[in-house]
Each structure stands twice: as structure tokens, then as C-alpha cells.
Amino acid sequence: MRHMLNPLDFSVEEIDQLLSLASDIEHNLPKYAHVCDDKILATLFYEPSTRTRLSFESAMLHLGGRVLGFSSANSSSAAKGESVADTIRTVSCYADIAAMRHPKEGSALVASMASQIPVINAGDGGHQHPTQTLTDLLTIYSLTGRLDNMTIGLCGDLKFGRTVHSLIEAMVRYPGVKFVLIAPDELRIPSYIREDVLTAHNIEFKEVSSLNDAMPDLDILYMTRVQKERFFNEEDYIRLKDRYILDKETMKLAKENMFVLHPLPRVNEISTEVDADPRAAYFKQVQYGMYVRMALIMTLLEVEKPC
Amino acid sequence: MLNISGLQEGVVLDHIQSGKSLDIYYHLGLDKLDCQVAIIKNARSNKMGRKDIIKVDGAIDNLDLDVLGYIDHNITVNIIQGGVISEKKRLKLPKKITNVIRCKNPRCITSIEQELPHIFQLTDETTETYRCMYCEEKYGKNL
Numbered sequence: 001m002r003h004m005l006n007p008l009d010f011s012v013e014e015i016d017q018l019l020s021l022a023s024d025i026e027h028n029l030p031k032y033a034h035v036c037d038d039k040i041l042a043t044l045f046y047e048p049s050t051r052t053r054l055s056f057e058s059a060m061l062h063l064g065g066r067v068l069g070f071s072s073a074n075s076s077s078a079a080k081g082e083s084v085a086d087t088i089r090t091v092s093c094y095a096d097i098a099a100m101r102h103p104k105e106g107s108a109l110v111a112s113m114a115s116q117i118p119v120i121n122a123g124d125g126g127h128q129h130p131t132q133t134l135t136d137l138l139t140i141y142s143l144t145g146r147l148d149n150m151t152i153g154l155c156g157d158l159k160f161g162r163t164v165h166s167l168i169e170a171m172v173r174y175p176g177v178k179f180v181l182i183a184p185d186e187l188r189i190p191s192y193i194r195e196d197v198l199t200a201h202n203i204e205f206k207e208v209s210s211l212n213d214a215m216p217d218l219d220i221l222y223m224t225r226v227q228k229e230r231f232f233n234e235e236d237y238i239r240l241k242d243r244y245i246l247d248k249e250t251m252k253l254a255k256e257n258m259f260v261l262h263p264l265p266r267v268n269e270i271s272t273e274v275d276a277d278p279r280a281a282y283f284k285q286v287q288y289g290m291y292v293r294m295a296l297i298m299t300l301l302e303v304e305k306p307c
Numbered sequence: 308m309l310n311i312s313g314l315q316e317g318v319v320l321d322h323i324q325s326g327k328s329l330d331i332y333y334h335l336g337l338d339k340l341d342c343q344v345a346i347i348k349n350a351r352s353n354k355m356g357r358k359d360i361i362k363v364d365g366a367i368d369n370l371d372l373d374v375l376g377y378i379d380h381n382i383t384v385n386i387i388q389g390g391v392i393s394e395k396k397r398l399k400l401p402k403k404i405t406n407v408i409r410c411k412n413p414r415c416i417t418s419i420e421q422e423l424p425h426i427f428q429l430t431d432e433t434t435e436t437y438r439c440m441y442c443e444e445k446y447g448k449n450l
Contacts, residue, residue, distance in 0.1 A: 083422070084420065085420075102416075104414060104416040104442075105415050105416060105441065105443075105444075106416040106440070106441020106442040107416045107441075109440070110420070127414075127443065
């Protein structure tokens with residue numbers, strides 16, 4: 001039995017297989033409508049995350065399965081002091097697979113160690129959010145046809161943004177990938193990513209502060225939100241939140257075949273006028289998120305691919 | 308010159324970094340033993356200048372060499388039988404340590420689930436770096 005706790009738990013070949021399955025699901029959705037007819041997904045959300053929870057639920061429903069679960073710690077036994085391990089032991093009796101979101105880092109690992117069913121980490125605090133990373137990989141793969149030999153620009157909050165860290169860790173496994181890290185000084189990439197991941201893998205990267213200067217070189221632009229909840233000081237947040245705003249004018253500097261991704265929700269870092277640009281891929285990305293979760297559920301449940 | 312007699316049977320922990328003997332005394336649970344334990348601090352050493360030594364009179368069951376290796380893998384562990392050294396144990400950095408250090412990351416699951424063991428894994432032998440098994444928070448080796 002396998003779990004999905006960290007995207008790096010899967011080898012490059014296994015990720016390739018997963019993305020290939022997700023891609024087939026995208027193009028042949030009806031074929032998969034009954035592959036999980038007798039299966040139940042438990043969504044254990046100790047903190048609210050409407051987008052991720054709905055994506056998991058929609059994925060299971062599209063596979064013909066059913067879902068049960070809770071959407072906040074207050075509506076679970078955690079409010080009575082039950083441990084994560086005891087909760088998952090109980091849920092193992094009711095469901096075939098579980099997706100868990102928890103505010104504490106390492107909670108998904110604790111669940112997996114006690115579980116009788118596969119556990120998918122749907123976000124454990126600021127630690128890992130593997131299905132977002134898989135979503136990003138599938139989006140890039142589907143739009144460009146490859147995951148190697150490209151220049152990826154990451155813009156905004158590179159310090160606290162865990163999606164950015166996970167994406168870098170996943171992409172350095174492919175050859176010829178370069179990074180342009182676009183952030184103000186206060187939100188630069190943490191040193192452990194710079195040194196332990198980028199430098200350690202001999203990856204070409206540069207850190208810049210101007211989005212406009214970086215635009216012409218990029219094949220992918222990954223925008224992120226400056227997260228208000230990460231700041232102790234309101235003034236710092238206000239000063240930094242409008243630092244990068246992607247608008248029509250900035251898009252004119254980009255390649256014709258560049259794509260813009262964003263893990264969403266956005267605040268104002270991408271102007272709504274960009275939404276109509278064919279290179280704006282962030283809502284398409286949401287769709288890919290569901291396909292990749294369908295592929296992941298099938299893979300962990302060892303459901304055979306239909307003919 | 309302080310004189311502490313030799314052991315017939317027991318364990319001598321030699322070449323302890325000066326000042327670390329009490330940490331080791333408690334981490335190995337020597338305070339819970341009934342036998343005689345001598346802690347020698349700041350003994351003269353040609354190699355180290357000053358060193359600490361711990362002598363335990365009597366055999367110790369389940370001496371946790373992992374804890375010792377984590378604290379200082381340069382310590383020499385001499386097993387004494389019949390008044391002579393019967394075995395010298397070499398220490399190395401343990402791959403995994405349990406409940407030796409505690410994760411201080413307030414966002415770690417161990418901060419709210421008290422019964423979980425605090426497990427750290429060696430992730431970089433050259434820099435002697437350990438990471439919490441749950442949240443991957445980095446810890447240097449020194450206590």
C-alpha cells in the first residue's frame with residue numbers, strides 16, 4: 001500500500017505514468033466514469049480549503065466513487081481531543097482511501113503510519129501539498145508537451161510560498177530546466193532551497209527583482225499571492241502586496257507560447273484583464289488539478305486502467 | 308591528584324568533550340542506576356587538553372550507543388571485564404534518534420500530539436544535520 005505525502009516519494013518514471021494517466025482521463029473522461037464504483041474517499045479536512053476539498057470530491061465522483069468526511073476540525077473528533085492516528089484508524093474502517101488537510105506539519109505522515117488505507121496529503125501546514133505540485137506538473141506538461149528544457153519564472157512570495165518550493169524540488173529532476181526567481185528582497189527564496197536544491201543539483205538560476213526584465217526569457221510564469229497571514233506587520237504586507245501585478249502591458253513582453261500559472265486564489269497580482277489572454281492558464285490549471293487527483297486516486301487504489 | 312580506583316567490571320566512557328559529562332550522565336539514564344558512578348571533569352588529556360570521563364561500576368544493560376554517538380561520536384567506550392578492557396566500542400553518528408532531542412517547531416504535529424515520539428533522521432553526515440521525521444525541521448547536532 002502506498003501513500004502520497006510528498007511529490008518526491010514518486011520517482012520521475014512514476015510521475016510520468018501518473019501524468020500520462022491524467023492526460024488520458026482528460027481526453028477520455030467518460031471511460032473512467034465507473035472505475036471506482038464501489039470505492040469511498042474520505043476527505044478529512046481539519047482546516048477549511050474549499051478548492052482542494054471540492055477538487056478531491058469532484059475527482060472521486062467523476063470516477064464513480066462516493067465521498068464522506070468533514071470540512072473543519074470543529075466538526076470532527078479532533079474537537080474532543082482525538083489524535084490523528086486514532087481518527088485515521090477509525091476512518092480506515094469506513095473508506096478505501098483518505099485525503100487529509102491538517103494545519104500541522106507532518107500530520108499526514110502520522111496518519112499514514114497508523115492507516116490501513118492509502119493516505120493523500122492534501123496539505124500539512126506549510127510543509128507539503130503534493131497534489132498542487134502534481135497539478136502544476138500536469139498543467140506544464142499538457143500545455144507545453146514537456147517537463148524538460150524550459151525556463152520557469154517564479155514570481156511574488158518565494159519565501160513562504162510552499163507551492164513554489166515543491167515545484168522547484170519536483171522540476172530539478174528534469175534536464176535543462178532553468179529558473180528565474182522574481183521577488184523583492186524580503187520575500188526571496190529561502191537559503192535551503194537555493195543551496196540544498198538548486199545549487200546542489202547544479203541548476204541554472206538567477207534572482208531578480210524586475211518582472212518586466214525577466215518576461216521575454218520565460219516559457220512558464222508561475223505567479224503567487226503575497227499571503228497576508230504570513231506577516232506580523234500590516235505595513236510590510238501593504239508595502240509588498242502590490243509589488244508585482246501582471247497586466248496586459250507586462251504580457252506584451254512575453255513569448256507568444258509562454259503560459260501563466262497561479263495556484264489560486266489570487267488577490268490582485270494578476271489583473272483580471274489578463275484572464276482573456278490565451279496564455280492565461282490558471283483556470284485550466286484548476287481543471288488539471290481534478291484530472292491529476294483522479295489519476296492519483298486510481299493509482300493508489302491500484303485500479304486498472306479501463307480499455 | 309584525584310585518585311579513582313580501577314574497575315573490575317563496568318564501563319568507562321573516555322575522551323568526553325570537557326563539560327559534556329553531565330549531559331551524557333542524564334541522557335544515558337545513569338542517574339537511575341544503583342551502582343557507583345564516577346564523573347571526572349576536566350581531566351588532563353594529551354590529545355584533548357581537557358576531557359571528561361565517566362566510570363560506571365557494574366555492567367550496563369542496553370547502553371544506548373546511539374545517544375552517545377549523537378552527543379559525541381569521538382567518545383571511547385571501554386567495556387571492562389575482570390579488571391581489563393575486554394572491548395572498545397566505536398561510535399558513529401546514528402541514522403535515527405528517538406526522544407533524544409525534541410522538535411521545537413511550533414507548527415510540527417508533535418507540538419499538539421504529546422504522545423508522538425520525537426524522531427530525528429540524519430540527513431547530512433558531513434554537516435551532521437538531523438531533520439525531524441515529521442516536519443523536516445533542521446537541527447544541528449550539538450545539544
